[in-house]
Amino acid sequence: MEAYAANVYRHSHMTTQLVFATNNPNKLAEARQIVGESIQILSLEDIQCHIELPETHDTLEENALEKARFVSSMYGVNCFAEDTGLEVEALGGEPGVYSARYAGPDKSSSDNIALLLKKMEGKTHRKARFRTVIALILEGKEYVFEGVITGDIAEYPDGDWGFGYDPVFIPEGSSVSFARMPPEVKNSKSHRRQALVKMMEFLKNNQSLSSS
Ligand code: ITT
Numbered sequence: 001m002e003a004y005a006a007n008v009y010r011h012s013h014m015t016t017q018l019v020f021a022t023n024n025p026n027k028l029a030e031a032r033q034i035v036g037e038s039i040q041i042l043s044l045e046d047i048q049c050h051i052e053l054p055e056t057h058d059t060l061e062e063n064a065l066e067k068a069r070f071v072s073s074m075y076g077v078n079c080f081a082e083d084t085g086l087e088v089e090a091l092g093g094e095p096g097v098y099s100a101r102y103a104g105p106d107k108s109s110s111d112n113i114a115l116l117l118k119k120m121e122g123k124t125h126r127k128a129r130f131r132t133v134i135a136l137i138l139e140g141k142e143y144v145f146e147g148v149i150t151g152d153i154a155e156y157p158d159g160d161w162g163f164g165y166d167p168v169f170i171p172e173g174s175s176v177s178f179a180r181m182p183p184e185v186k187n188s189k190s191h192r193r194q195a196l197v198k199m200m201e202f203l204k205n206n207q208s209l210s211s212s
């Protein structure tokens with residue numbers, strides 16, 4: 001009973017502040033909507049960081065860690081980064097970690113989608129998943145959290161909400177793409193939400209442990 005009371009006290013007075021090491025404004029907006037007031041998320045802009053983040057590995061985990069380590073070591077802040085990939089079964093997991101540059105280094109999301117749909121032409125097995133890996137660096141220690149959502153690749157792009165591959169991803173249990181869902185609907189079930197919920201749970205437990 002006492003411990004419970006102590007936690008309530010602390011949570012009402014402490015909001016964890018974390019920098020989100022991303023240059024993608026869509027990710028930032030989604031993360032802020034998902035965490036609400038439980039975490040104060042600062043942007044790279046907020047810490048005057050205007051550098052391209054390194055992403056040199058071939059796994060989501062390593063890339064997420066690389067981005068988080070880069071910002072944490074340069075700015076001495078608690079931060080997290082994430083790498084996300086769309087993994088399509090019929091394409092052996094492509095585009096996966098290469099999702100951002102699938103159609104080439106300077107290509108747009110619609111170019112990426114066009115290439116994906118071309119490769120999926122005639123395929124009836126259209127199962128896919130979005131996978132997000134978050135790397136958190138808190139007081140110099142590293143933690144990793146994963147979120148996954150399964151679904152299908154649509155036959156053609158549909159919808160204006162969201163970003164990236166959202167117009168061609170239909171989450172399981174839904175009849176429309178992520179891009180047909182307003183942000184609060186996508187954010188209520190997305191890969192990003194699931195990874196962030198794990199991080200929020202961890203932070204909650206970590207705060208109560210370090211205070212007892
Ligand atoms: P940062 O590395 O700066 O965080 P980024 O846009 O480069 O931003 P990624 O390396 O994780 O991010 O690239 C992931 C690719 O997958 C990119 O093409 C995105 O458009 C796409 N993507 C990521 N999350 C998505 C989501 O929730 N819905 C649809 N597409 C998404």
